[in-house]
Amino acid sequence: xxxxxxxxxxxxxxxxxxxxxxxxxxxxxxxxxxxxxxxxxxxxxxxxxxxxxxxxxxxxxxxxxxxxxxxxxxxxxxxxxxxxxxxxxxxxxxxxxxxxxxxxxxxxxxxxxxxxxxxxxxxxxxxxxxxxxxxxxxxxxxxxxxxxxxxxxxxxxxxxxxxxxxxxxxxxxxxxxxxxxxxxxxxxxxxxxxxxxxxxxxxxxxxxxxxxxxxxxxxxxxxxxxxxxxxxxxxxxxxxxxxxxxxxxxxxxxxxxxxxxxxxxxxxxxxxxxxxxxxxxxxxxxxx
Amino acid sequence: xxxxxxxxxxxxxxxxxxxxxxxxxxxxxxxxxxxxxxxxxxxxxxxxxxxxxxxxxxxxxxxxxxxxxxxxxxxxxxxxxxxxxxxxxxxxxxxxxxxxxxxxxxxxxxxxxxxxxxxxxxxxxxxxxxxxxxxxxxxxxxxxxxxxxxxxxxxxxxxxxxxxxxxxxxxxxxxxxxxxxxxxxxxxxxxxxxxxxxxxxxxxxxxxxxxxxxxxxxxxxxxxxxxxxxxxxxxxxxxxxxxxxxxxxxxxxxxxxxxxxxxxxxxxxxxxxxxxxxxxxxxxxxxxxxxxxxxxxxxxxxxxxxxxxxxxxxxxxxxxxxxxxxxxxxxxxxxxxxxxxxxxxxxxxxxxxxxxxxxxxxxxxxxxxxxxxxxxxxxxxxxxxxxxxxxxxxxxxxxxxxxxxxxxxxxxxxxxxxxxxxxxxxxxxxxxxxxxxxxxxxxxxxxxxxxxxxxxxxxxxxxxxxxxxxxxxxxxxxxxxxxxxxxxxxxxxxxxxxxxxxxxxxxxxxxxxxxxxxxxxxxxxxxxxxxxxxxxxxxxxxxxxxxxxxxxxxxxxxxxxxxxxxxxxxxxxxxxxxxxxxxxxxxxxxxx
Numbered sequence: 001x002x003x004x005x006x007x008x009x010x011x012x013x014x015x016x017x018x019x020x021x022x023x024x025x026x027x028x029x030x031x032x033x034x035x036x037x038x039x040x041x042x043x044x045x046x047x048x049x050x051x052x053x054x055x056x057x058x059x060x061x062x063x064x065x066x067x068x069x070x071x072x073x074x075x076x077x078x079x080x081x082x083x084x085x086x087x088x089x090x091x092x093x094x095x096x097x098x099x100x101x102x103x104x105x106x107x108x109x110x111x112x113x114x115x116x117x118x119x120x121x122x123x124x125x126x127x128x129x130x131x132x133x134x135x136x137x138x139x140x141x142x143x144x145x146x147x148x149x150x151x152x153x154x155x156x157x158x159x160x161x162x163x164x165x166x167x168x169x170x171x172x173x174x175x176x177x178x179x180x181x182x183x184x185x186x187x188x189x190x191x192x193x194x195x196x197x198x199x200x201x202x203x204x205x206x207x208x209x210x211x212x213x214x215x216x217x218x219x220x221x222x223x224x225x226x227x228x229x230x231x232x233x234x235x236x237x238x239x240x241x242x243x244x245x246x247x248x249x250x251x252x253x254x255x256x257x258x259x260x261x262x263x264x265x266x267x268x269x270x271x272x273x274x275x276x277x278x279x280x281x282x283x284x285x286x287x288x
Numbered sequence: 289x290x291x292x293x294x295x296x297x298x299x300x301x302x303x304x305x306x307x308x309x310x311x312x313x314x315x316x317x318x319x320x321x322x323x324x325x326x327x328x329x330x331x332x333x334x335x336x337x338x339x340x341x342x343x344x345x346x347x348x349x350x351x352x353x354x355x356x357x358x359x360x361x362x363x364x365x366x367x368x369x370x371x372x373x374x375x376x377x378x379x380x381x382x383x384x385x386x387x388x389x390x391x392x393x394x395x396x397x398x399x400x401x402x403x404x405x406x407x408x409x410x411x412x413x414x415x416x417x418x419x420x421x422x423x424x425x426x427x428x429x430x431x432x433x434x435x436x437x438x439x440x441x442x443x444x445x446x447x448x449x450x451x452x453x454x455x456x457x458x459x460x461x462x463x464x465x466x467x468x469x470x471x472x473x474x475x476x477x478x479x480x481x482x483x484x485x486x487x488x489x490x491x492x493x494x495x496x497x498x499x500x501x502x503x504x505x506x507x508x509x510x511x512x513x514x515x516x517x518x519x520x521x522x523x524x525x526x527x528x529x530x531x532x533x534x535x536x537x538x539x540x541x542x543x544x545x546x547x548x549x550x551x552x553x554x555x556x557x558x559x560x561x562x563x564x565x566x567x568x569x570x571x572x573x574x575x576x577x578x579x580x581x582x583x584x585x586x587x588x589x590x591x592x593x594x595x596x597x598x599x600x601x602x603x604x605x606x607x608x609x610x611x612x613x614x615x616x617x618x619x620x621x622x623x624x625x626x627x628x629x630x631x632x633x634x635x636x637x638x639x640x641x642x643x644x645x646x647x648x649x650x651x652x653x654x655x656x657x658x659x660x661x662x663x664x665x666x667x668x669x670x671x672x673x674x675x676x677x678x679x680x681x682x683x684x685x686x687x688x689x690x691x692x693x694x695x696x697x698x699x700x701x702x703x704x705x706x707x708x709x710x711x712x713x714x715x716x717x718x719x720x721x722x723x724x725x726x727x728x729x730x731x732x733x734x735x736x737x738x739x740x741x742x743x744x745x746x747x748x749x750x751x752x753x754x755x756x757x758x759x760x761x762x763x764x765x766x767x768x769x770x771x772x773x774x775x776x777x778x779x780x781x782x783x784x785x786x787x788x789x790x791x792x793x794x795x796x797x798x799x800x801x802x803x804x805x806x807x808x809x810x811x812x813x814x815x816x817x818x819x820x821x822x823x824x825x826x827x828x829x830x831x832x833x834x835x836x837x838x839x840x841x842x843x844x845x846x847x848x849x850x851x852x853x854x855x856x857x858x859x860x861x862x863x864x865x866x867x868x869x870x871x872x873x874x875x876x877x878x879x880x
Contacts, residue, residue: 005705012702013638049649049683050691067652069677071659091464096804098570100460103467114465122469131573131665136673137804145659157471180677 019052031055036065038277068178071132071145073125076167077174085168086142089118093134093143101127102134121164126156141185144174148274173271309338317390318363318811324374324388329399332391336405339377345387348406348728350376350814350825350842353393353416357446361810361831367392371422373399374827376814380725380739383746386814393422401427408728408850415846419444419560434553434879438490440483443558450561451481457835458565518546521861525554529632529865532875536852536864545864548856550849555879563839568594569669569804571839576663578841579877582621584613584654585819587667592749593815593826594669598808601799606671607751608792612684613666614750614817615781615788616654619692620647621820622732622774622781623699625872629771630703632869633712639703646695649687656680669806670799681789688785696779704772713768717855717867721765727850731822733871736773737765743818754791755784767863770870807834814842821845821872841880845873 023029030051036044045057046065057064074093077086094102107119134143146169153159175182312331317324327335339345357370369392376386393399401424402409413424414433421442424430432439441448452472454460462470484490518541524530533554539547559578563571575590576583588610595602602610627643651661656677658666666672703709719727721737734741740759744752760776762769808830816825822844829838848871856864 002707005707005710009702009706012642012698016642047648047652049652049686055648067656067659067677069657069659069674070655089465094464094467095459096567096569097459097463098566098573100458100463102463103469104464105467106465120467120469122467124469129573130660130663132659133569133573133804157473161469161471 023052035062066147068180070147071130071135072149073128073130073146073151073162074123074132074134074143074167075146075169075174076121076164077142077144078168078170080171085117086140087118087121088116088140088142089114090116090139092137092139096133096137098131098133099127099129101125101129118164121167123162123167124160125151125162126160141189144178147177169271173274309334317388324390324812326390326392329391329394332389333400333402333405335389336375336377336402339387340405344379344381345377347378347380347725347730348375348402348408348412349378349386349730349816349823350374350827350840351402351409351412351416352827352838352840352842353420353422353444354812354829354838355420355444355446356837359831359837360833361837363810369393371397371420373416373422374812374814375402376825376827380734380741380746383741385747388814397421398423398425400425401430403427406728407726408847410727411847411850412728418442419558421445429549434556436553437495438484438488438493440485443561450558451476456565457833458567458570517541523861523864525551530868531628531873532878534873534875534878536856536868538856538861538864540861543860543862545856545859545861548853548864550852552846552849552875552878555875557880559841559880560839564836566836566839567804567834568806568808568836571836572668573663573665575841576665577876578843578880579819579821579824579845579874580662581624581874582617582820583662583664584617584666585817585824587664588614588750589815589817589819589824590826591667591669592817593813593828594806594808596815597811597813597828597830598669598806600670602671603796603799604793605675605795606797606799608788609672609676609797610667610750611752611755611788612785612792613654613657613664613672615784616650616684618781618820619778619785620650621872622778623647623696625820625869626699626703626771626774629767629866629869630709632866633709635708639699642702643699646687646692649691653680653684653687668798671797673798675797681792684785685789688782688789692782692785693779696775696782700775704775709771710768712863712866713771714764714766716767716859716863717770717870718764718766719851719855723854724765724851727854729822729848729851731818731820731844731848732773732777733770733822733848733851735759735777736762736769738763743816743823747816749815749817755787757784767866767870774872805834807832808836812838816842819844821874821877822848841877843877843880845871845875845877846880849873849878 023031030048031045032043033048034046038044041058041061043062044065045062047055078084079086089104089106091104091106094100094104101124103120103122103124104118105120106114107117108114130145132145135145151160309331312328312335314326314328317326352374354372354374355370356364356367356372371393373391373393375389375391377389378384378386391399399422401413403413403424404426410427410429411433413427414430416422417424417427417430418432418434419442435443443450452475454462518539521538521540522535523538524535525533530536535551535554537549537551538545559574562574566574571590572587575586578586594600623643624647627640630639630643631637654664654666655661657674657680658664666674719737721734721739724734724737725739730741738761740761742759743749744757745759757780760773760780762773762776808828810830810832812827812829814825814827816823818824823842824844825842827838827840827842828836831837852868852871856867859867
């Protein structure tokens with residue numbers, strides 16, 4: 001009969017409407033079950049896989065629970081146990097980066113010899129394609145993916161060009177974001193360190209034996225140490241230039257050192273708060 | 289092997305050609321790689337015709353060009369010709385692998401157009417003309433397609449450099465260890481980054497509509513018609529019905545379409561040029577951005593091509609994971625496509641929203657496993673990047689065994705018998721399956737015309753030969769069948785998913801060598817998969833370095849548009865919208 005197809009279809013829409021309506025009448029609708037209440041109508045919602053009816057997340061009050069592997073923009077890890085940046089300026093992340101959005105300046109010591117530390121590290125977040133290759137190939141676990149996706153700003157340059165200060169986060173923040181991976185990594189790192197220590201002990205023992213035999217010959221070779229590439233005067237000039245540049249930049253932005261320090265403190269507070277929030281969320285998740 | 293006289297006879301017989309065409313075959317491209325025959329430029333049409341008619345190679349899958357200027361490999365050490373056109377032919381009746389033909393373009397950059405033998409060469413030849421400057425004799429409409437008339441040069445040529453050109457190959461040296469950040473627009477301010485062809489003035493430029501067939505006003509001298517005027521109407525580029533930034537240039541008389549030309553390129557970023565600068569691995573996340581609804585299939589197709597070229601093995605578990613992701617992707621794509629066909633028919637939003645409800649669940653799963661909902665970047669050469677997280681398998685099994693079958697049945701119940709859908713869809717946009725094949729159309733479109741051609745069966749890749757599934761076909765080749773075939777295919781995908789999730793073994797997910805320093809051995813390869821939208825192929829050529837020498841994407845959305853004009857003529861404007869919707873294009877893949 002003409003029209004039965006239409007009626008059948010309308011039956012389906014009616015079922016959807018009823019499902020949603022029914023769910024909404026419950027004291028705690030399905031879509032809020034297992035979600036984290038932050039007060040003031042703010043929630044973090046996990047969409048159940050057997051959800052029936054419509055699910056609308058009232059962003060920005062309500063947000064989705066992000067899975068651990070969620071990747072957005074990279075962050076640099078500050079190892080709070082050892083009080084140092086994990087980054088060694090090896091440059092692998094800059095080499096594997098498909099859109100080439102990572103800029104690294106390797107630091108050098110007072111003789112101009114390169115050291116395993118970067119003095120500057122930029123990521124152009126407007127160019128970054130969130131592929132996570134930098135994380136995959138970093139041999140030092142120094143760069144990880146951040147979950148912070150609310151990055152909207154008015155100007156692409158310089159606001160979306162993150163420098164080292166903006167990129168660096170403490171290890172605890174990373175641990176809260178990526179708990180499973182963090183634990184695996186810590187276990188692996190401990191094991192590696194243990195092995196390294198053993199190897200070094202063996203090496204030291206061997207070297208001591210050898211050194212005793214060759215102490216005479218070693219004295220001659222000590223003269224062939226690496227020469228600095230740049231003279232001390234040149235380096236000083238470079239450093240001055242950079243400092244001047246930075247000052248000029250700061251003056252352009254209209255911010256003094258005090259402002260910068262306050263901003264940094266505020267950012268660290270913000271990061272801490274987010275890490276705590278995330279940790280709470282995980283606990284709640286694990287409790288179910 | 290490249291000497292014209294020495295080996296003329298043997299390869300001609302390999303090709304299955306009679307003696308009278310033996311002299312057309314100059315030799316084989318190289319001994320160690322996939323077999324490919326070098327054909328004399330003036331005989332190419334004879335060879336193509338013979339292969340089509342006598343040997344059953346009725347499907348011109350891929351037509352592209354390679355610029356060998358500065359090629360470092362030894363395979364082409366003694367050859368001066370710079371440009372080479374590549375044809376990949378398949379047989380839809382027999383299935384199986386391809387025949388590859390190469391034609392070295394003579395000095396004046398002109399070769400005969402294949403459109404008289406394979407009308408499907410139309411868009412592909414225009415692309416080659418646009419990006420390489422090769423002129424095709426006898427092409428009906430040889431204009432630029434992805435770039436505009438005021439574009440200076442042919443960008444895929446190796447000596448062409450873009451506005452912010454840095455180096456020929458990544459990684460760029462300016463990034464490390466002295467990577468002082470420089471804002472590109474400071475180096476070359478906007479508006480100073482454009483050059484025009486010599487003697488070309490942007491102010492006096494008017495877009496040409498003076499080409500056939502849209503320019504021709506029909507003549508009604510027979511007195512049978514009221515003398516009405518036909519007009520040219522642009523549908524798009526900024527209109528929701530075009531599924532992106534896409535323009536249909538039409539000549540209409542009243543509501544009836546007399547001629548239609550697709551106009552594209554608004555989203556063109558020269559993906560392939562970027563691909564030649566990138567290292568092999570760097571291209572992986574870029575493939576996500578082709579057909580951005582189906583990043584998993586794109587990843588897989590590219591990974592397969594590189595694995596074929598470099599001979600990389602894939603562990604068992606990774607094969608299963610790839611099938612699972614690809615079939616989930618197919619369901620995502622087909623439900624999306626169904627929803628938006630209905631949208632184009634005027635059933636605004638409700639069917640579309642119901643159709644993509646399950647998509648959310650699937651994208652959640654993708655996000656949990658790969659870290660992103662759409663730009664998954666999940667596969668690597670030799671496997672997949674990560675194993676499944678805890679609890680994933682259970683959720684996927686719930687979806688495949690309970691939720692998806694139920695949801696597809698419900699969608700079926702809601703739409704399939706709907707009288708309005710039938711009235712609008714039956715008999716609209718008809719094109720015979722023979723015409724579709726000659727236009728190089730692939731995927732659900734030809735299966736809705738009754739031809740059971742699916743690469744998963746015709747030339748199985750991965751582990752598809754292990755699963756029990758059917759290739760649904762429908763006989764009518766109209767809008768309604770193109771809608772319904774997607775429903776049936778999604779149901780078959782559910783079957784594959786159930787089997788794959790049941791049988792998946794434990795084990796490694798990533799084979800040994802496919803990292804960022806990969807150097808693919810010298811050679812060339814064409815590899816294709818059955819992507820949700822049709823045949824997605826990658827043509828790769830390597831000179832043994834860390835970057836591809838040539839990286840070409842044979843994208844189904846783009847080539848299926850060959851059929852848009854022929855399918856729309858004679859129908860109403862409102863039908864043309866749905867005809868486009870039923871081809872199912874994504875502009876990220878069309879424009880590349």
